[in-house]
Amino acid sequence: MSSIVRAHDVAYAYLQHGYGLPTVSLDVAAGEAVLIAGPSGSGKSTLARCLSGLIPHLYRGELSGDVWLDDLPTSTTPLWRLAERAGLVFQNPSAQMLTVTAEEEIVFGLENLGLSPSVVEERLEAALRRFALVRFRQRSPQTLSGGEQQKLALAAITARQPPVLILDEPLSMLDSTASMDLVAHLADLARSGTAVIVCEHRAQYLRTIPELRTVQLNGSTPTPLAPPADIAGSSSAAPHASPFTLTVSGLSVTLGGRPVLRDLSFSAQSGHVLAIVGRNGVGKTTLLRALTGLETHRGQITVDGERPDLGMVFQNPDLQLFNATVREEILYRLEDPNLERYAWLTAVLGLSRYDQTPPLLLSEGEKKRLALAVTLMRAPRHGVLLDEPALGQDARHKEILMRLAHTLANTGQLVVLTTHDLSLAAQADRLLILGQDGFVADGPPHDVLQHDAPWAEVGLRVPPWVVSA
Amino acid sequence: MRRGNSRSPSGFDSRTDDRAALAEHSPLRGADPRTKLALSLCASLAVMLPLERLAVFMALYALLLLWARLLLEAARQVWRLKWVLILLFILDWVLVGLDLATIVTLRIVLLAGAFALFVRTTTPGEFRLALEWLRVPHRYAFSVSLAFQSVDLLNDEWRAIREAQRARGAWSFEWRGWRHLVSQVRELVALTVPAIVLTTKRAWALTEAAYSRGFDSPHRRPYRKLRLRRLDLVLLTAALVIGILLITWRGIWGLVA
Numbered sequence: 001m002s003s004i005v006r007a008h009d010v011a012y013a014y015l016q017h018g019y020g021l022p023t024v025s026l027d028v029a030a031g032e033a034v035l036i037a038g039p040s041g042s043g044k045s046t047l048a049r050c051l052s053g054l055i056p057h058l059y060r061g062e063l064s065g066d067v068w069l070d071d072l073p074t075s076t077t078p079l080w081r082l083a084e085r086a087g088l089v090f091q092n093p094s095a096q097m098l099t100v101t102a103e104e105e106i107v108f109g110l111e112n113l114g115l116s117p118s119v120v121e122e123r124l125e126a127a128l129r130r131f132a133l134v135r136f137r138q139r140s141p142q143t144l145s146g147g148e149q150q151k152l153a154l155a156a157i158t159a160r161q162p163p164v165l166i167l168d169e170p171l172s173m174l175d176s177t178a179s180m181d182l183v184a185h186l187a188d189l190a191r192s193g194t195a196v197i198v199c200e201h202r203a204q205y206l207r208t209i210p211e212l213r214t215v216q217l218n219g220s221t222p223t224p225l226a227p228p229a230d231i232a233g234s235s236s237a238a239p240h241a242s243p244f245t246l247t248v249s250g251l252s253v254t255l256g257g258r259p260v261l262r263d264l265s266f267s268a269q270s271g272h273v274l275a276i277v278g279r280n281g282v283g284k285t286t287l288l289r290a291l292t293g294l295e296t297h298r299g300q301i302t303v304d305g306e307r308p309d310l311g312m313v314f315q316n317p318d319l320q321l322f323n324a325t326v327r328e329e330i331l332y333r334l335e336d337p338n339l340e341r342y343a344w345l346t347a348v349l350g351l352s353r354y355d356q357t358p359p360l361l362l363s364e365g366e367k368k369r370l371a372l373a374v375t376l377m378r379a380p381r382h383g384v385l386l387d388e389p390a391l392g393q394d395a396r397h398k399e400i401l402m403r404l405a406h407t408l409a410n411t412g413q414l415v416v417l418t419t420h421d422l423s424l425a426a427q428a429d430r431l432l433i434l435g436q437d438g439f440v441a442d443g444p445p446h447d448v449l450q451h452d453a454p455w456a457e458v459g460l461r462v463p464p465w466v467v468s469a
Numbered sequence: 470m471r472r473g474n475s476r477s478p479s480g481f482d483s484r485t486d487d488r489a490a491l492a493e494h495s496p497l498r499g500a501d502p503r504t505k506l507a508l509s510l511c512a513s514l515a516v517m518l519p520l521e522r523l524a525v526f527m528a529l530y531a532l533l534l535l536w537a538r539l540l541l542e543a544a545r546q547v548w549r550l551k552w553v554l555i556l557l558f559i560l561d562w563v564l565v566g567l568d569l570a571t572i573v574t575l576r577i578v579l580l581a582g583a584f585a586l587f588v589r590t591t592t593p594g595e596f597r598l599a600l601e602w603l604r605v606p607h608r609y610a611f612s613v614s615l616a617f618q619s620v621d622l623l624n625d626e627w628r629a630i631r632e633a634q635r636a637r638g639a640w641s642f643e644w645r646g647w648r649h650l651v652s653q654v655r656e657l658v659a660l661t662v663p664a665i666v667l668t669t670k671r672a673w674a675l676t677e678a679a680y681s682r683g684f685d686s687p688h689r690r691p692y693r694k695l696r697l698r699r700l701d702l703v704l705l706t707a708a709l710v711i712g713i714l715l716i717t718w719r720g721i722w723g724l725v726a
Binding site for chain 1: 592593594615618622629630632633634636637638639658659661662663666667670671674675676677678679680681682683684685686687688689690691692693
């Protein structure tokens with residue numbers, strides 16, 4: 001059988017920092033489903049760009065080796081011709097939306113194929129139906145949920161009927177239900193003859209695709225995990241806080257006239273790691289924002305009668321990083337910083353060797369850990385709130401993250417995190433499921449995961465590997 | 470507190486109310502974007518009319534906006550400029566005279582309100598088609614329409630940055646006096662660097678997405694074509710007639726006499 005994608009000894013180095021993708025060869029046949037697995041920084045996204053031809057056409061780094069798409073060499077074939085053969089779906093669902101209605105989004109790619117209006121219409125209708133997007137036809141893509149946006153991106157690409165489909169971490173921003181939904185579509189596409197290549201950390205979701213072939217990319221030597229003794233930290237680096245209770249009563253938030261949180265009440269003890277899960281858009285972020293005081297709200301949020309002092313780590317680290325070096329970033333505007341704490345945090349978060357590196361040159365995962373270090377360095381009295389800390393992080397980084405969260409909890413702090421990664425949520429001390437009308441379940445993760453009813457109520461599906469773990 | 474809604478990079482939350490939305494209820498939604506562009510351009514050219522004709526034109530334009538249910542929108546645009554308008558009016562009055570003060574103020578009011586008609590009833594896609602009809606190459610027309618639709622997103626991003634920096638104590642909107650001017654300006658770096666990073670990333674993501682759907686294809690064939698309907702013909706004829714009348718008019722007194 002001839003391969004539709006042939007990559008021979010492909011390697012790539014970015015102009016900015018000189019690394020990207022170590023040498024790899026790959027052949028993919030029509031109808032085959034291939035998972036490109038590997039830790040952060042192993043070059044999964046780079047490979048996706050090499051296979052689709054975006055590298056070398058849009059990037060000016062150093063490419064070696066050869067890639068053929070349908071027997072066309074990618075380096076000398078114009079990009080639009082390559083795009084007819086290989087479609088690429090990206091990680092961030094909202095950042096790949098080019099127009100203001102779902103319909104226009106699909107039409108954009110069809111117009112570029114030079115199809116007659118009647119064929120465009122036919123394919124548009126078929127795509128809307130196939131991905132259950134008919135009712136969103138005239139809606140702005142920016143108002144759709146992450147899962148719907150990602151389906152729209154897939155619809156916009158597959159309507160062009162490329163024989164090869166490449167996806168760059170398509171699941172990382174989706175909740176479990178949306179992820180399973182998307183993977184079912186991918187399995188379907190492979191069955192109907194499309195070569196499907198998926199670069200993804202969350203490999204377990206993809207293993208449900210029959211006859212999935214896995215290609216493992218091995219990155220450069222990863223940062224060694226700090227030994228447990230170092231993680232604990234000395235008493236001066238991570239001082240113990242006295243016990244407290246965070247009490248939330250009657251919390252309500254309205255955003256743009258729409259009630260997001262309604263009369264929410266709960267309390268949390270210091271020394272615990274709380275995980276909050278729920279569908280995309282249910283108000284998890286809003287809850288964290290209200291707890292830090294960023295969101296105007298009704299209701300009481302107190303720690304033993306006073307305002308809580310909680311640090312917040314945002315989903316997107318790019319919002320905060322601006323200094324010239326990692327060290328300056330973490331110590332920015334701190335008078336008389338606790339350098340022992342600084343050494344501890346950078347060691348635990350695997351940032352020690354970047355002391356003098358500009359934050360902008362770090363990988364996405366490293367930036368997220370740096371933003372966490374920035375917040376923790378300010379030593380908020382009662383604890384930290386982490387908004388989707390696992391987003392785009394590989395297994396190792398999640399492990400580092402959870403160990404740090406439990407370490408902080410052990411020093412008497414409160415750690416609250418939101419996530420759609422249920423395997424991560426399962427490692428918390430307490431798991432809460434947030435639905436439209438408040439919490440529908442609350443308890444130790446092991447118990448909460450045993451019950452099907454609350455999950456069904458909020459529309460989340462628990463993947464089998466989370467329950468069995 | 471004002472709040473953005475794109476705190477999540479994936480834009481999961483629904484849109485808030487204080488943004489520019491399309492006026493779906495306006496009868497002008499059904500008009501051709503070229504017609505609306507022409508009407509708005511006429512209005513901005515009308516600032517050259519002398520005072521009494523300008524006043525008549527503005528009354529007619531206000532009637533058009535009223536019919537299109539956009540008068541409130543236009544008024545809101547003008548209201549934002551209220552301090553500038555008042556200041557200019559007083560300055561012109563004191564320095565030159567009432568006539569000049571009136572005409573300058575009316576001109577600015579017209580300019581501020583003129584494009585509400587176009588902006589509030591035209592989608593970026595329609596705008597792009599109108600530009601392409603004007604022989605702007607697809608590449609540029611598309612980029613302009615992309616910019617047109619990204620304003621809200623940028624606005625949200627800017628708010629999110631301010632908030633995130635305030636949360637870490639890197640930026641506070643607190644005037645500490647002229648003596649600290651330099652350090653306060655330097656603090657703006659905490660906002661501008663993330664803004665540049667985010668905007669560049671977004672632009673790059675859009676570029677990649679566009680190219681992976683054949684943006685550079687020489688075979689592009691438009692799906693929709695603009696078509697003038699009866700409403701457009703009526704509006705354009707009316708604009709033409711009113712234009713001719715205003716240009717040839719010798720003033721109300723001349724007509725009566």
